[in-house]
Structure formats: structure tokens, C-alpha cells
Amino acid sequence: MEIIKFKGVKKRYYSGTEALKDIHFSVKRGEIIGIIGPNGAGKTTLIKLILGLLKPTEGEIEIFGKNIKNIKKLERNKIGMVLDTPGLYDDLTIEENIKFWQKVYKKNNNEIWNLIDRWKLTEKKKTLIKNLSAGMRQKVAILNSLSHDPELVIMDEPTSNLDPEARRDIVDFLKGFKGTDKSLIITSHDLFDIERICTRIIFLRKGKVIVDGTLKEMKKALKIEDKVKIIVSQKIPERIIRENNINLSDEKTTIIPEEKLDKILEIFRKEGIDVKRIEDEKTTLEDMYISIVREDEENVGYN
Template sequence: MGVQIEVDQLTMRYGDVTAVDGISFTVAPGEFFGLLGPNGAGKTTTLETIEGLRSPTNGRVSVAGRDPARREPDLQRRIGVQLQSSAFFERLTAVEQLQTFGAIYGVPAARLDELLEQVGLTEKATAQVEDLSGGQKQRLSIACALVHDPDVVFLDEPTAALDPQARRNLWDVLRGINDSGRTVVLTTHYMEEAEELCDRVAIVDHGRLLELDTPGALIRKLDAATRIGLAAEAIALEDARGLPGAESVRLDGSGLVIQTREPATVLAELGRREALEGLSVSKGTLEDVFLDLTGREYRA
């Protein structure tokens, strides 16, 4: 498949602080790649170095075979960046914002109409930015990053602070960007989002790469227990604890949660006892992987 992005032993130091410590990975053309980590893990610094906004202390970064830190115009035209915090020009409408960005690259007006439609803002074209919702502003920010039709798109926490509906709507936009053939690199704190969207994810902490694989492979590697939920009246707590294959049983609100690595055995026994009321079954998630690797302690 080739390599669109290569990061080789990337190190970033600020005085005595090592923000990124020898990270290496590659991203293939057309891949949706996730960069995950707790606050202060080094993911945004890594992303900004790939974008050419920072020069590495040591190591090498290349995008399409070129050094992004050199800020070559030809390479910059191939990169679209949506930053963690986007600032818009005051008192301009959504389409005027796009026109301003598009003028830098000589983008025709028809392209701007296509972008507004792509991100679902056609009806808000003449609305001033301050009148847009949080989700609409994020979609406009992504449209600005796409205005020059880049090959590689960097998205730094694009759904942060959005409500669940706005987040899900934005997922459709991000899928569409990737489905059009673009390479997408995403940072996010939402593990469900990364599991849903990304082909592969890299999990970093304290500036180091901990794991790199597909979400499914990482979940299987964790070998997390299956969680079986039941209505509290389905089976007595002590009876549930005596089920063959049950590792732990606890009350959770108005129900029971059984954890097991032998779900077929537990479910068969529950079925034999006709104790399946309120049944739900869930396996490990990328969030379980993330917490297993990075810990559960509070991060400021």
C-alpha cells in the first residue's frame, strides 16, 4: 500500500521535559489512523510535528516523502489541518469564511458550495459564525481544512465538547472524508469514536508508543472478560455467584453484572434456569484497552 506518513524515532524536548520519546509509526495512503493518549501524553505535539508546525529535537518525520518542517508550498497544499481550537474571522458568514481561506489557494466558488454541502452547512451558508452551534462550527472548521482538496487531513479532537447527536453527525462527515480517498489522522479522547472510525490506532503515554494495531486486534489481545447483564429479579445474587464460569458478580443499579471469560457456559446455565430476564451481553472495548495500558489515575 505504500507509506503516506512516516515517523521515525521522533523525540521532542522542552528543556528538561521530554514530551515525545522516540515514537515510530507509519500511516498508509487512504488510512484512517487514530492517535490516542491521556492529557499530556504527547499526541498533540506529535501531530503538530507531522503537520510541520514544530521541528523535532531528534528523529525524522516525512509526509508524502517530504520533511513537513521545511514548509514547502507544494507539500502544504497536500495537507489539511483542523486544530484543537479554531478561530474564525468575526462578523463573517460561513461561506465568507470559506471564501477567505479559498482565496489563498485560488479555489473556485463552485468548490465552496460543494464543501458546504459535504459538511451539511448549505442552509447555514449566510449565517454568521457566532450564530452557529458548536457542532456546526466544528464542521465549518473541517470545511476550511478541506478547502484546497488536500490528500492528508489532520483532525485534533474534532468532536471535543459536542453533544452525542452532534458527535455522531460529525462521524458521518469524517467517514465521508476518508471514503473520498484521503488519509485521515485523528486525535480523540473518545474511545468509542476511535473504535468506530479508525483502521488502526496508536496509544501513547508519557511520550512513548505503548501499542499500535487495529482496534479489534487490541481488544482481542487484552482478553477482557465478557459482561453479562441481568435484571435483579432474574436470579438471586448468591445463585449468580455460584454459576459455573462466573468470575465475579455485582449489583449495578437495578440489575446484576456477571463477568466471565466463559460466556457460553454462563449463558447456557442461565438459559437452563430460565434466568434470562433483562439479558445484555457486552465484550471488551477499546476503552478497556486504553485504561489497561494507561491506568485509571486522574490526569490534570
């Protein structure tokens, strides 16, 4: 079942800025989507449209199979959100914040209390939000968004400005959405996090979707192959380099397409070249991001 559908959606702000231009995409239950793209690409605008916090200038949006116009107060119990400002009540404690939202939604998610434990917040339950570190506040914002056990969770930059430990805790938790029937949409500039958390990437640039697919599909579209690095303990003879069309990064290191690994190892064995180490040179989402931005600039120019 499609839980989100955008059909030709445009968003123009009163200032005249066209933040989104003709957006089409849909999200199925259970998908974990990372929305990426440079600053000003339209990520936050897209998220606010899904949440009904902004209205599209043109086009149609469906949420849980219904036109968003006909959903009075967004089907509140089904959606959880973390926006780029945490939006917490500073003068309440962690516990009071969570209970407040559970009252608003008239629903409890008891898993929250386990998560509080896991995130080492148990001792801080009675601490006022204003006295917490940025990492802890962000954790509370996430706990709030989950307090009513939503089916769809939407988070705008949940891991930005956090210390490494808080970030690790949050990323580890978000990784757990994979394989469940809950859906998650997050934006982030941290492509390493997105790569670990998400199953599908939507790449926005200047208000347009320029890529939409899994990492595998992105690799294929960009004609990128995974590579491996072979490090040997002696200089590789000139003849072997020439005969096998090997590229060297230095005289004892070569990077080759993964599919050629067996063949090259066999040649090295025959030639008596001692292999010290083999390392993955996997193409990361960041590599792909850079490559897409460059390609896009070549195609459309800098305007």
C-alpha cells in the same frame, strides 16, 4: 504506500520539556488513526510535527515518501487540518471563509456544499463567523480543512467543547472516512468517538507510544475477552453456580465470557431457569485505556 513515517523522532521545546521521546510509526493511505492519551502526553506536538509547524529535535519525518525538510510548503493541496483553535476569519461569512481557502489552494471540493446542507448551515451561509455558535464555528473549521479536497486530514480535538447535536453531526461525518482512500488522523479525549471513527489507535503517554494497533489487537494484547450479561427471572441455584464456576453480579444476573454463552444457556434451559435478557458487555476503548494506564503505572512508576 506510507504517507507518514516517523523514525526516532524527539521533540524538546526551548523550555527544556521533552514532549516526544523516540517516536516510531508509519501511516498508510486510507488509515483512520486516533491519537489518544492524557493531557500533556504530546498529541498536539505530534500533529504539529506532521504538519511541519514544528521541527523535530532529533530523528526524521517523511511525508508522502519525502523527507519533510525537502517539502517546501508542505504539499499543501494534499493535507487538510483542524487545529485546537479554529483559526477562522471572524469578519467573513461562512461562504466567504470557504471561498477564501479554495482560492488559496486553487482547488475546489464541491462536496463541501452538500455538507453545508447536511449540517443545516445553508441558511447561515451569509452569516459572519463571529455570530455563530461554537458548534457551527467548529463545523466551518472542518469545512475549511476539506475545501481543497485533501488526501490526508489531520484534526486536533475536533469534537471537544461541542453541544451533543453538533458533535453527533461531526462524528457521523468522520465515520464516513472508513473504507475510502483518504487518510484521517484525529486526537480526542472522547474515547467513545474515537472508537466509532478510527481503525487504529496510537496511545501516547509522557511522550512515548505505549500502544499502537487496532482495537482488536489492543484487546488481544491486554488479554481481554468480550463478555455477555445474562439476566434470568429467578434466583440461580447455588449448585449450578458452583458446578459451572459462574460469577454473579446479583442473584439474577451473571456476566460470562461470550464464548461460554451457548453452554450456559443450555444448562439454564435444562435446569428450567428462564432467561429474560442477554446483553453485550463489550470491552470499550475506555475500559482498555484505564487498564493500560494502570498497567503502565505499575511498570514504570509515577515519575
